[in-house]
Amino acid sequence: MSEKIAFSEDPEIQKNRWWIITAIGLFTFMSTLDTSIVNIAIPTISRDLHVSMSQTEWVATVYLLVVCSLLLLFGKIGDLIGKIKVFKIGMIIFTIGSFLCGFNVSFWMLLASRLIQGVGASMTMSTNNGIITEVFKDSERGRSLGWIGTFVALGSIAGPGIGGIILGFLPWGYIFWINIPVGIFAYLLGVKVLPKDITFQKSPVDYGGSLTFSLAIISIVGLMSYAQLNGFLNLPVLILAIIFIVSFLVFIRIELKSSHPLVELSLFKKVPFSISLISVLLIFIGNFAFNVVGPYYLQNLRGMNPSRSGIVLMAFPIAQVIFSPIAGRLTDKYGSELLIRFGICAIILSQIGFCFFSASSPIWFVILIIGILGFGNGLFQSPNNALTMASIEVENLGIAGGLNALFRNLGMVFGLTISTTILFSAMSFKAGHKVVSYVNGRPDLFLYGMKVLFIVMMVLSLIALILNMIKFNRKSR
Structure with a gap:
């Protein structure tokens, strides 16, 4: 029997490696996009399907529930039967779910379709980093995971912007149907360039x-x-x-x-791995705090329409798209330490900037601060992802990728809830009565709540910075 050649040593696979990252990256983008793009369409969906806003929130929640609850299971199954096989099946399921989501039939059909979509998304999210880590050599790992980080950033933050632009011209179903041509193209490309799995574990689920x-x-x-x-x-x-x-x-x-x-708990004894996961959680909580207050600030306080506010909010993903691959390349040359620290420092700087937003802040200043947040995330996420995957043995890459995606998605969920709680609690404190939404004619209440929120987010980012300083200081001894 001929010996199996590692993906990173196979000339044919190496020839197609950037096409492989394109296929995987497109699906990574779509599956993360669908965690946030729905939020801006909730009022429209609520009106069209004749259900309350609180019920319609479940369209977003059920997707996150399914994704988070199945990530580790599919990560483990990927280690057992093959990560590429799981990823390909996930591509098909996600695309079918997206097709079904776009029909304006009933609220319950939409929920069921989102559940199907979530199953497919969890299959692709749990295996993408593991596949990339196997395909790319150590010398290119930072750059390749940097590109995956770029697709994650685009998907998780661009939702409100892309969703606002689509809703400005088309019915809400198209926020799901936009996935279909991209999904079909990515699947056909994947069938052509993705190799057959060679790394398996022999153990029961x-x-x-x-x-x-x-x-x-x-x-x-x-x-x-x-x-x-x-x-x-x-x-x-x-x-x-x-x-x-x-x-x-x-x-x-x-x-x-x-x-x-399901999870080798001994993995968490690896200090770099554990701190990298905690850092992802803390940074994504802060990112989704921005996702909550950004549209409120631009649309309610500054009076922008969804399309224009969406364009301003795109400063975040655009900055990250530019700097994530650069950070990945620098990681391959110089290591992760300084980039992670600089990235978190830039994120803290942007959070300080958000505290100084006012009703008359120049738009260039608003775009600059949002761009600095994207810049910081670009510097942080690529080397952090590379460090997370590099600290794990090849047979556990599936579960490690699942854990990385899980902590990222939990950061989104916690960020959404914690930020709204802090924002409206601070607004209620200043108003002297309970506030549960933006108060027209009282921009001071919102600006006060926004300042308190980003002070808290700054503290979380400082914790991430301190943890990473501890991590690298331990490593240097």
């Missing part, structure tokens, strides 16, 4: 761990989503919190006893 982990994720995401609308001090939140704690503790117990666990 940990169904007990998968079930308890999914229950823990569903309960915590459900808790955050419910608390966003109804506050934290109520019985449903308490029940969901108890379910989360119990299911999470049972999950840990199962994993410690299992001979073939």
Whole structure:
């Protein structure tokens, strides 16, 4: 039997490696885009399907629930049967789900279609970094993961901008149907250039761990989503919190006893790996705080229409698109340490800038601060992703990629909930009564809440910076 050649040593695969990253990157972009693009269409969907705004929020929530709860399972399955096989099946399922989502038939059909879409997205998100890490040599790993970071940034932050532009000209179904031609092209390209899997694990699936982990994720995401609308001090939140704690503790117990666990908990003993995941969580919480207040600031306070505000908000992903590949290339040459630190410092600088926004701030200043946030994320995410994947053995790349995507998506969920809670609590404190939305005629309330919010986000970013300083100081000893 001929010996299998590693992807990074196979001349044919190396010839197609940038086409491989194109196919994977396009799907990474679409699956992350669909976490945020729906939010701007919620009022329109609510009106067309004759359901309340709070019900319509579940169109966004059910997608995140499915994605987060299945990421580790599909990451593990990718390690067992092949990451490329799982990725290809996910491409098909996601595209079918996108097709079904676009039909204006009923609210329940839309929810079911989003569930299908979420299954496909979790399959692609959990395996993309693992595939790229296997295909590219160590000398190009930073640059390749930098491009994946670019697609992630575009998808997670460009949603409001792209969604606003689409809704300005077309019915809401097209925010889903835009995925179909891109999905078909990416799938056909993937069939042509993606190789057959050669790395497998020989172990059974940990169904007990998968079930308890999914229950823990569903309960915590459900808790955050419910608390966003109804506050934290109520019985449903308490029940969901108890379910989360119990299911999470049972999950840990199962994993410690299992001979073939869903997650090798020993992975978290690797300090660079653990700190990289925590950093992703903290930075994405801050990014989604911007996602919450950005449209409010531009549309409600500055009076911009969705299309124009969408263009201004695009300063974030455009800056990240420019600097992520550059940061990836620099990572391959000089390592991750300085880039991660500089990136987080730039993010903190932008958060300071947001605190100085006013009703009359020049638009060039607004775009500059948003661009600095994108610049900081570009410098941070590429080397952080490379460091996360480089610290893990090849047979665990699937689960490592799943964990990376999980922490990123949890950052989005927590960022959305925490930021709205802080924003409206601060506005209520200044107003002297409960505030649950933007108050017309009182821009001072919103600006005060925005300042408090970004001070908190600054603290989270400082924690990420300190953790990374500890990480690299330990490494240098």
